[in-house]
Amino acid sequence: MRLNECRPGQIGTIVGTVGNGPLVQRLMEMGVIAGARIRVVRLAPLGDPMEVELHGYRLSIRKAEAGVVEVSI
Amino acid sequence: MIGNPNTGKTSVFNALTGLAQKVGNYPGVTVEKKIGLLAPGIELVDLPGMYSLAAHSPDELLAARVLLGEHDGEPRPDLVLVVADAANLQRNLYLTTQVIEIGLPAILVLNMIDAAERRGISVNTRALSRILGVPVIPTVAHRRLGIAELRAAIHDSVGSPPPRPSWTLPEAIVRERDALASRFGANAYILMRALIDEGGPVEQFLASRMDGDLRDALAEARARIRVSGRSPAAEEAEARHRWIAGALETTVRREERRKSLSERIDNVLVHRVLGLPIFMLVMSGGFISIFMWAVPFMDLITGAFGFLGELARRLFAGTPLQGGALESLIADGALAGVGGVMVFLPQIVFLFFFIALLDDCGYMARAAFLMDRIFRAVGLSGMSFIPMLSSFACAVPGILATRTIGNARDRIATILIAPFMSCSARIPVYSLMIAAFIPARMIGGVLPLQGLVFGAMYFVGIFAAIPAALVLRRTLLRGPGSTYLMELPPYKIPSPRSVGIRIIDRSRTFVRQAGTIIFAMSIIVWALGYFPRPPEIGRAHEALRAEARLSLDGEARETRLREIDREEAGAYMRNSVLGRAGRLLEPAVKPLGWDWKIGMATIASFPAREVIVSTLSIIYDLGKDAEDRREKEALIGKLSAARWPDGSPVFTIPVAVSVMVFFALCCQCGATLAVIKRETNSWRWTALSFGYMTAIAYIGALVVYRAGTALLA
Numbered sequence: 001m002r003l004n005e006c007r008p009g010q011i012g013t014i015v016g017t018v019g020n021g022p023l024v025q026r027l028m029e030m031g032v033i034a035g036a037r038i039r040v041v042r043l044a045p046l047g048d049p050m051e052v053e054l055h056g057y058r059l060s061i062r063k064a065e066a067g068v069v070e071v072s073i
Numbered sequence: 074m075i076g077n078p079n080t081g082k083t084s085v086f087n088a089l090t091g092l093a094q095k096v097g098n099y100p101g102v103t104v105e106k107k108i109g110l111l112a113p114g115i116e117l118v119d120l121p122g123m124y125s126l127a128a129h130s131p132d133e134l135l136a137a138r139v140l141l142g143e144h145d146g147e148p149r150p151d152l153v154l155v156v157a158d159a160a161n162l163q164r165n166l167y168l169t170t171q172v173i174e175i176g177l178p179a180i181l182v183l184n185m186i187d188a189a190e191r192r193g194i195s196v197n198t199r200a201l202s203r204i205l206g207v208p209v210i211p212t213v214a215h216r217r218l219g220i221a222e223l224r225a226a227i228h229d230s231v232g233s234p235p236p237r238p239s240w241t242l243p244e245a246i247v248r249e250r251d252a253l254a255s256r257f258g259a260n261a262y263i264l265m266r267a268l269i270d271e272g273g274p275v276e277q278f279l280a281s282r283m284d285g286d287l288r289d290a291l292a293e294a295r296a297r298i299r300v301s302g303r304s305p306a307a308e309e310a311e312a313r314h315r316w317i318a319g320a321l322e323t324t325v326r327r328e329e330r331r332k333s334l335s336e337r338i339d340n341v342l343v344h345r346v347l348g349l350p351i352f353m354l355v356m357s358g359g360f361i362s363i364f365m366w367a368v369p370f371m372d373l374i375t376g377a378f379g380f381l382g383e384l385a386r387r388l389f390a391g392t393p394l395q396g397g398a399l400e401s402l403i404a405d406g407a408l409a410g411v412g413g414v415m416v417f418l419p420q421i422v423f424l425f426f427f428i429a430l431l432d433d434c435g436y437m438a439r440a441a442f443l444m445d446r447i448f449r450a451v452g453l454s455g456m457s458f459i460p461m462l463s464s465f466a467c468a469v470p471g472i473l474a475t476r477t478i479g480n481a482r483d484r485i486a487t488i489l490i491a492p493f494m495s496c497s498a499r500i501p502v503y504s505l506m507i508a509a510f511i512p513a514r515m516i517g518g519v520l521p522l523q524g525l526v527f528g529a530m531y532f533v534g535i536f537a538a539i540p541a542a543l544v545l546r547r548t549l550l551r552g553p554g555s556t557y558l559m560e561l562p563p564y565k566i567p568s569p570r571s572v573g574i575r576i577i578d579r580s581r582t583f584v585r586q587a588g589t590i591i592f593a594m595s596i597i598v599w600a601l602g603y604f605p606r607p608p609e610i611g612r613a614h615e616a617l618r619a620e621a622r623l624s625l626d627g628e629a630r631e632t633r634l635r636e637i638d639r640e641e642a643g644a645y646m647r648n649s650v651l652g653r654a655g656r657l658l659e660p661a662v663k664p665l666g667w668d669w670k671i672g673m674a675t676i677a678s679f680p681a682r683e684v685i686v687s688t689l690s691i692i693y694d695l696g697k698d699a700e701d702r703r704e705k706e707a708l709i710g711k712l713s714a715a716r717w718p719d720g721s722p723v724f725t726i727p728v729a730v731s732v733m734v735f736f737a738l739c740c741q742c743g744a745t746l747a748v749i750k751r752e753t754n755s756w757r758w759t760a761l762s763f764g765y766m767t768a769i770a771y772i773g774a775l776v777v778y779r780a781g782t783a784l785l786a
């Protein structure tokens with residue numbers, strides 16, 4: 001499933017990213033790469049963006065952009 | 074010095090250099106560079122915080138070029154310090170490996186090692202050093218732990234041979250890179266970045282300097298790499314992360330700890346329901362205290378400049394220069410102009426204290442997280458929130474704060490709309506117009522009309538900013554929707570040292586600006602309002618004075634003499650270049666219901682908006698000290714008595730509101746424009762912000778005046 005479909009508290013393993021371009025490259029540099037564990041911590045009060053944890057740090061990302069990350073729960 | 078954001082890079086920099094630092098700008102780019110002295114003759118340059126050398130932004134391109142010694146006027150460094158967060162190595166080593174590949178002696182500074190240990194992470198620095206091939210020094214920079222060891226390591230490393238990386242990038246990338254390097258003769262690392270970062274600034278930069286062959290060669294090389302089905306960027310990222318994960322397996326031990334304090338704080342501060350109310354409370358609390366705490370200091374500064382002006386006049390008293398141009402230049406031009414702006418220094422100091430505090434403890438990142446959804450509606454991102462917030466005090470620090478915005482289009486859009494936020498310099502304008510022309514009535518028995526109008530002026534700016542941002546983002550600043558990808562660092566106790574250094578740094582910038590640009594503008598406006606001075610005016614008023622001295626005495630004489638002084642000042646003003654310009658401009662401001670005097674005061678208030686109050690009082694033949702309450706009442710009386718030639722009053726409620734709306738929306742502020750020029754490094758954006766804001770202000774004032782007049786008719 002896609003990262004933006006995950007609910008707060010869910011933990012998954014990143015399968016990969018869809019597409020190319022600067023956003024995907026940036027995500028990969030930040031550690032969003034196949035095999036990494038990722039946890040959805042919470043959504044912002046207005047429902048977007050989302051806060052995730054990976055490699056022991058917190059990253060916030062908009063749902064629309066989280067849609068390029070594929071995870072398996 | 075290079076490193077990820079939130080690694081305590083600034084603390085390391087401060088610990089190594091103390092106050093021996095200065096801020097400069099790289100020519101042609103708006104990236105700020107901080108330089109400090111490590112020791113006499115040894116400079117430490119702080120490059121912008123970044124996650125990767127893959128150049129997507131001007132910051133990153135600049136860092137790569139400085140490291141390669143390809144930036145004009147900047148010698149190739151002798152040593153690179155890479156600052157990393159010890160608790161966050163998987164991500165931090167990504168940039169580290171890229172920097173080591175450049176082939177300069179390097180040191181890895183493992184900062185915040187104490188926080189890592191508290192979280193159950195222990196790093197075998199010696200083993201890590203062996204694997205990376207560079208010295209690794211653990212530090213806790215804000216407590217100055219490990220700084221002596223770091224100094225020693227710097228001393229030992231300068232001149233040592235460059236490290237030999239023990240990792241390899243995918244063979245396809247290496248092969249294409251080497252082929253490109255031998256064909257084009259450019260730096261292999263730069264060519265590799267151009268190859269991997271498709272469409273990025275490095276490629277554009279190289280393509281502009283070499284012929285079209287390079288673009289084609291890069292495209293062909295990428296196509297060959299893609300045969301494996303994966304993009305060069307993905308190949309690089311995976312190869313690095315895979316190597317880093319392996320290196321960390323043998324050098325870092327982590328034991329799972331229970332929920333961190335940071336997480337528990339966040340459960341409250343960014344809570345689904347409580348998050349926004351708490352945020353509102355923090356912001357309004359902060360702003361109320363800024364204004365409250367600043368007042369006594371502002372009074373002190375006003376007093377000091379008043380005293381200086383008095384002193385100047387006293388120095389001239391009795392000399393042949395008394396009442397002459399030089400006295401007026403010093404007292405009314407330089408001191409009044411600079412003093413009028415310096416008075417905001419306390420607010421700026423407190424504002425920066427508030428911002429530095431929130432930023433240092435980690436709450437700012439949460440503020441952006443909370444506000445992103447709202448800002449996205451106008452095409453911006455949560456990153457624009459802080460600059461907009463700062464602009465309510467003054468647009469100058471607000472525009473400086475846009476430097477944290479990574480996306481260049483977002484940053485310019487934010488710079489262009491920030492001056493719409495009603496800054497503190499508009500307050501004197503609002504309060505004069507409201508006191509004079511808005512009746513002190515209660516609406517429905519509870520809502521004070523004057524207060525409502527005052528609040529409405531703030532909303533006029535905010536509501537103008539929304540469509541402006543939308544339009545800018547869709548026309549001139551059209552581009553990929555702003556992305557928002559932000560680290561939420563763990564909370565920490567702010568370091569007094571770094572907060573202090575930041576405040577000193579910003580205040581210095583502000584004072585320097587007041588001392589140069591605002592000083593120059595004050596003098597120009599003063600001169601335009603002072604010259605020419607036809608001798609007939611002086612002679613005519615001298616005759617009136619002589620007459621008064623003969624016919625009156627006692628109190629009546631003094632009053633009459635003061636009145637003559639004011640009339641004389643007014644007559645000179647009407648005759649000055651500024652006065653004539655005002656009359657020339659009258660057809661343009663007449664549709665707004667303004668007479669030439671208001672038009673002229675508007676031009677005169679170019680250096681700073683609050684100047685309109687003192688200009689109006691000079692024009693209406695009153696003393697300049699409209700700050701004084703009695704004088705202010707007198708000014709209100711004069712304004713209400715002003716008549717058009719046909720006998721109808723100049724100032725009606727619609728006129729007063731149209732003046733306020735114009736001042737709420739226009740970009741009539743020399744300091745703001747100067748800072749826009751510096752930060753965008755472009756006259757085009759500066760002219761645009763002046764032009765479009767003045768146009769919106771004009772239209773707004775026109776609509777308000779016409780609608781108001783029609784309603785009252």
